[in-house]
Amino acid sequence: MLLPLILAAFPQYVPQDGMTLYSLSNSKESHLIDIQGNNMHSWKGQANPGLANYLSPEGNLLRLYKISGFPGAALGGSGGGLREFDWDGQILWDFQLANTTEHLHHDLAILPNGNILALAWENVGRSSAIAAGRNPSYLQGQDFWSDRVIEIERGTGNIVWQWRIWDHVVQDYDSSLPSHGVVADHPELLSMNYPARTVNRGDWIHLNSVAYNPALDQILISSREWSEIWVIDHSTTTAEAAGHSGGRYGKGGDILYRWGNPECYDRGTSSDRLLFGQHDANWIPDGYPGESNILLYNNGNSRPSGRYSSIEELVPAVDAQGNYAVPATSPFGPTTSHWTWTDSPPSNMYSSAISGCERQPNGNTLICCGQDGRLIEVDPAGNVVWDIQPQGSSSIFKVRRYQKWLWPGNGVLTASTGDTLELDIVAGSDRGNRDYWIVGGFSGTSPGTTLPGGIVAPLNNDAFTQFVMQKTNGPGFQSFRGTLDANGFASAKIDTMGPIPSSLIGKTAHFCFVTLNPIDFASNPIPIQIKP
Numbered sequence: 001m002l003l004p005l006i007l008a009a010f011p012q013y014v015p016q017d018g019m020t021l022y023s024l025s026n027s028k029e030s031h032l033i034d035i036q037g038n039n040m041h042s043w044k045g046q047a048n049p050g051l052a053n054y055l056s057p058e059g060n061l062l063r064l065y066k067i068s069g070f071p072g073a074a075l076g077g078s079g080g081g082l083r084e085f086d087w088d089g090q091i092l093w094d095f096q097l098a099n100t101t102e103h104l105h106h107d108l109a110i111l112p113n114g115n116i117l118a119l120a121w122e123n124v125g126r127s128s129a130i131a132a133g134r135n136p137s138y139l140q141g142q143d144f145w146s147d148r149v150i151e152i153e154r155g156t157g158n159i160v161w162q163w164r165i166w167d168h169v170v171q172d173y174d175s176s177l178p179s180h181g182v183v184a185d186h187p188e189l190l191s192m193n194y195p196a197r198t199v200n201r202g203d204w205i206h207l208n209s210v211a212y213n214p215a216l217d218q219i220l221i222s223s224r225e226w227s228e229i230w231v232i233d234h235s236t237t238t239a240e241a242a243g244h245s246g247g248r249y250g251k252g253g254d255i256l257y258r259w260g261n262p263e264c265y266d267r268g269t270s271s272d273r274l275l276f277g278q279h280d281a282n283w284i285p286d287g288y289p290g291e292s293n294i295l296l297y298n299n300g301n302s303r304p305s306g307r308y309s310s311i312e313e314l315v316p317a318v319d320a321q322g323n324y325a326v327p328a329t330s331p332f333g334p335t336t337s338h339w340t341w342t343d344s345p346p347s348n349m350y351s352s353a354i355s356g357c358e359r360q361p362n363g364n365t366l367i368c369c370g371q372d373g374r375l376i377e378v379d380p381a382g383n384v385v386w387d388i389q390p391q392g393s394s395s396i397f398k399v400r401r402y403q404k405w406l407w408p409g410n411g412v413l414t415a416s417t418g419d420t421l422e423l424d425i426v427a428g429s430d431r432g433n434r435d436y437w438i439v440g441g442f443s444g445t446s447p448g449t450t451l452p453g454g455i456v457a458p459l460n461n462d463a464f465t466q467f468v469m470q471k472t473n474g475p476g477f478q479s480f481r482g483t484l485d486a487n488g489f490a491s492a493k494i495d496t497m498g499p500i501p502s503s504l505i506g507k508t509a510h511f512c513f514v515t516l517n518p519i520d521f522a523s524n525p526i527p528i529q530i531k532p
Helices: 126-131 463-471
Strands: 002-004 019-022 029-033 039-044 049-055 061-066 080-085 091-096 102-110 116-123 145-152 159-164 207-213 218-223 228-233 257-259 279-283 294-298 310-314 339-341 356-359 365-369 374-378 384-390 400-402 412-414 420-426 435-441 481-483 489-495 508-516 526-531
Touching: 019 049, 029 049, 049 400, 061 102, 080 102, 116 207, 145 207, 218 279, 279 356, 294 356, 294 365, 420 435, 435 463, 481 489
Parallel strands: 049 102, 102 207, 207 279, 412 526
Antiparallel strands: 002 384, 019 029, 019 400, 029 039, 049 061, 061 080, 080 091, 102 116, 116 145, 145 159, 207 218, 218 228, 228 257, 279 294, 294 310, 310 339, 356 365, 365 374, 374 384, 420 489, 435 481, 435 508, 508 526
């Protein structure tokens, strides 16, 4: 159960409606809560998180979990395993990458094709680090952990693409080695001798977040150890990702853009540093205020102005095709954030580790002050509109909010044999005890249908819409009309009662629900594909 702390103190401001997903670091459960802080749904796992969890478009939970007993498990943010749970908590598949030289960790991102991007440490070892030009005085012991981004085929666990930091390095320590060069002349590469010191347990880079931009086919990653964020090209093949040419942007796996700490590539000093151990770098989605800008949680470790965290929104110099301006000798811009937020006073929000943020459709920003387990939402003017904390809370890695109230299960009906499909309504406690009606259509979601009261249902009214309404609560469309429980929850079922006409194979039906008496809310549309 969650306790709203100061929500009632800000009645003039409005939090973004939706369901917020979180997992406590000391708990095997993940929870979905509504704006009132009520628990709407929970998934029981079998291990503590390691660390991120997200909901798929179908409503399945993708959760990284901890595997112990291997060297990588001793590193901060370790995971090792990834599981997908359906809505009812059944494990659909399990992927593990935890051995003597590799370990899954921190974060993942769901690609449009359903595959998963994930972060994985690889222990290249002391001798390889020296052979690549690392100053031996910056090494301690035999371990030297680099990082890579892998693409995992969902359901099979096959790794179908990867990008390795180890393929994109430069150093000015040993001129006899192939990696030798002037660091400042190669901002597309990573300096083997940054930071100029030993690192904890040999964790050289410590990536802590991964995000994906579908329009640009680019990946955004965050290095806590370097206090920098980097953008790379995902359109490459694995072979191209290991080199310096190829892909949509012609640069292979080289860094396309970097920001936060120009000292890393010898184009600044510590006084030019803008990030301090940041987490959760992500692009603001298209259609949201600030779309295409980058948002992140700036933890504030060793910040010269004091111990406090801030939210930063930056506008990279990039054209519509995704090509970034690369300065000849100066650092990558911008020199300041486009928008920033700190608590009042700033020291009220400080988390030296974990944490995150996410822009909302209405322009608000959802914030997770991770070590305190505190969830905050601020409007564009910086006013706090939501502030809650789990009861008996431990830390929270980060959170995500979903503007979805109807979930489709696997979203597929089989034409040849017929099928059943569970639909789950999770409307929130503020809609508890309301009447609802699920409707469908085969002719798309835009421009939608205007209903009495001015509400627009995201379905185009067609013959199938009328058919569903006429057959509501019959054997084919069970519980399509009814009453939500006190928490705003209900479930329904589609039953084709045998094979589906072959004329519908390849088509997609959409469904949504509206609240009744009065009609004042329409849910998100969900797609249901008809397959052979």
